Amino acid sequence: MTGSGLPNSADGSPIVTMRGIVQRFGSFIALHGVDLDIHRGEVHAVLGENGAGKSTLMNCLFGINRPQAGWICIDGKEVAIESPRQGLSMGIGMVHQHFKLVPTLTVADNVFLGHELSNGLGLVNRREQERRVAELSARYGLAIDPAAIVSELSVGAQQRVEILRALSKRVKVLVLDEPTAVLTPQEGEMLFSVLRGLVADGLAVVLISHRLAEVLRFADRISVMRSGRMVGSVKPDESSERQLAELIIGRELASNKWRGGRATGEPMLEVSHLTVSGYQGVLAVKNVSFAVRPGEIVGIAGVAGNGQTELVEAVTGLRRTVSGTIAIAGAPVGKSDPHRIRRSGVAHIPEDRLGRGVSLWSSVVDNLVVGQIDDRRFGTVLLDRKAMNEFAERLVGKFDIRLSSLSTHAGRLSGGNMQKLVVARELDPEPPMIICCEPSRGLDIGAAEFVYSQLQEHRDRGAAILLVSTELPEVLRLSDRILVMHDGRIAGEFDGAGRPSPREVGRVMLGMDALHA
Amino acid sequence: MLERLRNAGVSAWAVSRPSLLAITISLTISFVIVVAVSEQPVVAFRTFLGGAFENVYSFGSMLSIATILILSGLAATVGFRAGAFNAGGEGQIYVGALMAVVVAQAAPLPPPLAITAALMAGMVAGAIWILVPALMRVYLGIAEIVTTLMASYIAPLLTIYLLMNGGLRNPNAGVPETVRLVPELRLPRILSPSSANWGLFIALALVVAYWIVLERTRLGMRMKLVGQQPSFAETMGIDNKRVLLVSFFASGALAGLAGAIVSVGMDHRFIQSFSPGYGFLGITVALIGRLSPLGVILAALLYGALVVGAGKMQTASDVPFALLFVLQGVLVFLMTGNLAAVGRRLFGGR
Ligand SMILES: Nc1ncnc2c1ncn2[C@@H]1O[C@H](COP(=O)(O)OP(=O)(O)OP(=O)(O)O)[C@@H](O)[C@H]1O
Ligand SMILES: [Mg+2]
Numbered sequence: 001m002t003g004s005g006l007p008n009s010a011d012g013s014p015i016v017t018m019r020g021i022v023q024r025f026g027s028f029i030a031l032h033g034v035d036l037d038i039h040r041g042e043v044h045a046v047l048g049e050n051g052a053g054k055s056t057l058m059n060c061l062f063g064i065n066r067p068q069a070g071w072i073c074i075d076g077k078e079v080a081i082e083s084p085r086q087g088l089s090m091g092i093g094m095v096h097q098h099f100k101l102v103p104t105l106t107v108a109d110n111v112f113l114g115h116e117l118s119n120g121l122g123l124v125n126r127r128e129q130e131r132r133v134a135e136l137s138a139r140y141g142l143a144i145d146p147a148a149i150v151s152e153l154s155v156g157a158q159q160r161v162e163i164l165r166a167l168s169k170r171v172k173v174l175v176l177d178e179p180t181a182v183l184t185p186q187e188g189e190m191l192f193s194v195l196r197g198l199v200a201d202g203l204a205v206v207l208i209s210h211r212l213a214e215v216l217r218f219a220d221r222i223s224v225m226r227s228g229r230m231v232g233s234v235k236p237d238e239s240s241e242r243q244l245a246e247l248i249i250g251r252e253l254a255s256n257k258w259r260g261g262r263a264t265g266e267p268m269l270e271v272s273h274l275t276v277s278g279y280q281g282v283l284a285v286k287n288v289s290f291a292v293r294p295g296e297i298v299g300i301a302g303v304a305g306n307g308q309t310e311l312v313e314a315v316t317g318l319r320r321t322v323s324g325t326i327a328i329a330g331a332p333v334g335k336s337d338p339h340r341i342r343r344s345g346v347a348h349i350p351e352d353r354l355g356r357g358v359s360l361w362s363s364v365v366d367n368l369v370v371g372q373i374d375d376r377r378f379g380t381v382l383l384d385r386k387a388m389n390e391f392a393e394r395l396v397g398k399f400d401i402r403l404s405s406l407s408t409h410a411g412r413l414s415g416g417n418m419q420k421l422v423v424a425r426e427l428d429p430e431p432p433m434i435i436c437c438e439p440s441r442g443l444d445i446g447a448a449e450f451v452y453s454q455l456q457e458h459r460d461r462g463a464a465i466l467l468v469s470t471e472l473p474e475v476l477r478l479s480d481r482i483l484v485m486h487d488g489r490i491a492g493e494f495d496g497a498g499r500p501s502p503r504e505v506g507r508v509m510l511g512m513d514a515l516h517a
Numbered sequence: 518m519l520e521r522l523r524n525a526g527v528s529a530w531a532v533s534r535p536s537l538l539a540i541t542i543s544l545t546i547s548f549v550i551v552v553a554v555s556e557q558p559v560v561a562f563r564t565f566l567g568g569a570f571e572n573v574y575s576f577g578s579m580l581s582i583a584t585i586l587i588l589s590g591l592a593a594t595v596g597f598r599a600g601a602f603n604a605g606g607e608g609q610i611y612v613g614a615l616m617a618v619v620v621a622q623a624a625p626l627p628p629p630l631a632i633t634a635a636l637m638a639g640m641v642a643g644a645i646w647i648l649v650p651a652l653m654r655v656y657l658g659i660a661e662i663v664t665t666l667m668a669s670y671i672a673p674l675l676t677i678y679l680l681m682n683g684g685l686r687n688p689n690a691g692v693p694e695t696v697r698l699v700p701e702l703r704l705p706r707i708l709s710p711s712s713a714n715w716g717l718f719i720a721l722a723l724v725v726a727y728w729i730v731l732e733r734t735r736l737g738m739r740m741k742l743v744g745q746q747p748s749f750a751e752t753m754g755i756d757n758k759r760v761l762l763v764s765f766f767a768s769g770a771l772a773g774l775a776g777a778i779v780s781v782g783m784d785h786r787f788i789q790s791f792s793p794g795y796g797f798l799g800i801t802v803a804l805i806g807r808l809s810p811l812g813v814i815l816a817a818l819l820y821g822a823l824v825v826g827a828g829k830m831q832t833a834s835d836v837p838f839a840l841l842f843v844l845q846g847v848l849v850f851l852m853t854g855n856l857a858a859v860g861r862r863l864f865g866g867r
Contacts, residue, residue, distance in 0.1 A: 318751065342754030356752040361745045366738060370753050373735055382733045 021070035028404030048225035050416025051402030062094040063087035093166030097177040103151035156187035175206040212241040249446040267291035268464030274324035284310035286488040297465040299479030307488035317341040347426040349436035357422040360411035365392040371425040399424040415442040437468045484508040539851035561834035568829030569822035577711020583821035587720040588775035589799025590813040599764035600744040602662040606772040607796025608669030613639035613773030614780040628701035643773015644766045651765035693789040704782035716778035728810040
């Protein structure tokens, strides 16, 4: 016992106390004096809109950001955390919203990156590192091959590497920033059972998530942020999804129901007998045929990794096909030519947001304008910066993209706001064909609803929409027709108007029922 | 990696800090060396730094060297921006220099037009010299840093072969070189009798043009996007291959122009192995200038001043010219090291 007035953690008092945290980026204030207590043996959920400051707050705790005001206590002692390395050594482990693994290195190399284990000669001791990773992975039930190369792992496995990395030092607090956004429901369940184990060992877990159901199930304490402030704290057993949603977005959520569209005319996209190879030449898409007509949303459901990514890449011209044909508006597209396909009116909201969706190092303005850069309204020979800025301002307003300034580069946006930027850019030109993958990934519930209603509006004006999502509820909520992909094939087809049950579709997704296509 | 930094909305200070740091450190190291080896360190070091500003002649010499370095620095910069590493500026300079002399002498045109034609010929020659490496990179994915460098070793040999066997050689000169251009076919001099010439204005105008293209045109925007994140550019329907080819050719043409200006503006003839490594220095200048138009000008001026200063120091004191090479080595070492560090910082934390 320290006996001082400062909190200590021996008797249910917090391990981490943050008080009055202020974080500015230039003239923009991301955190206006935020308080947070983290207790041992608890899962503490931090919720809030996109851009509310959740990641920023955690970056302050982890030492990535240096707050301008406020103080942080760990175990009752005031500390200054100046780098992630220091954060880690003080017992804070963090799994970031966007993974920070080096794809070309092995699992073990990544886990020990920055604090390598060395042998007597000062060289990296690979064998010892791999042994330790195997040990950690067994202890925490995070199955992984320590010698595997990270780029060859599934997203779920990559996340396990991130978690092992965070746990490679003795941490007291594990921060997970939207860990389930990219996981399959099964992987999510596994993650939470691991977290339960950690918490039972006395660790504190901070969980950032937009999935209210999982938060209500797993959190012991919930804090809600809005516009850089803590606006509320609730107990999960005294709250409901609806109540939480209102607390987060500050108003009632107008939840929209499924609404059918009217498909008309000739197919906008017609795929027949398409076969595409994926990683290392293994066939990823096998003899797939379907069509999307103007005025309908065709949803492709499936567990991640069943060929959806390769299918979309082939259709958008980003990947070569092995056999079969793709026709857009009746015209066959020959060899992979993303340029031509885009010009023929195909918008693409890609699954890989950081690699393909935004230009991380370009301004928000450039990111928005680039979708229609050839338009003369942005200047004839020289670009008209004023017109570009006005255009960007309009889209930022319409899609409620929260940012510190239009000139900041897109990489600095919060995860959800990056996604809004992509959706805004792709939908604005009113394209006849929209291919959208995981449209709501990382979005808060309000923003997700907005994007859904936008997609419906575009469908109603006559766009043909191909929706590819691993979120079954999303597919069920939007689609006029549902195709289920399993093992590279279309394993089943449902009529959206028939309101198939998640159970029914889910069985096909897992390959348990092979319906006739 | 640097092309990412440039556009990252990072403040001018944050971008230039590594360069300033590298320059300070390398100057400090040179000073320590001077103190260690010299009987009169103060005189030597003062001449090294200030020699270029002693009189009009040395100032003009500095400008004429800087002219060539601006162009070859710009050549490297244009390539880097779109993700093309033109390591062969040296070779493009050689072919550009010879071609300019040949065209100036052969073109049946009035002098101003003949000069223009000569400069353009230099650009075309430079662009042709990068053609094969560019196509190999764009269509076959073969690393251009190797192929451009290889091509740059061929150029001095080829030019000397043409000089000796193509009837171009001036029979009255001791070293292999062409006959001098008649005065009307030379770029006008400034700050006579130094070799500074109107090439400086051409170089400065091109820097401005480069800035306009980069910041105010669709091509420039595409170049940046392709250089920063090819996967994004491709997704947005940008023709990466075409953009990359354009910047390859622009890079080669700028280096070729640098050579043409050596011929038409400085030496007034093509001389065997005339270049003290202008092409390679261009890469250093681009890196120290942080791929910024103004930065390239400043870095070229700095280097020009040090070259002149080193020459003067060698005569005025007991420190040899080679001090410059030490400085250059340290500079390159620090700049490439720093790049990696800064890159890691930017990629690492949000
Ligand atoms: N380095 C930075 N420079 C400028 N602005 C920043 C920076 N980092 C964050 N911001 C801004 O601070 C705000 C809060 O961002 P933060 O990433 O914390 O949001 P978040 O709550 O995690 O949102 P999301 O749910 O979308 O991930 C955003 O408006 C973002 O643009
Ligand atoms: Mg976030």
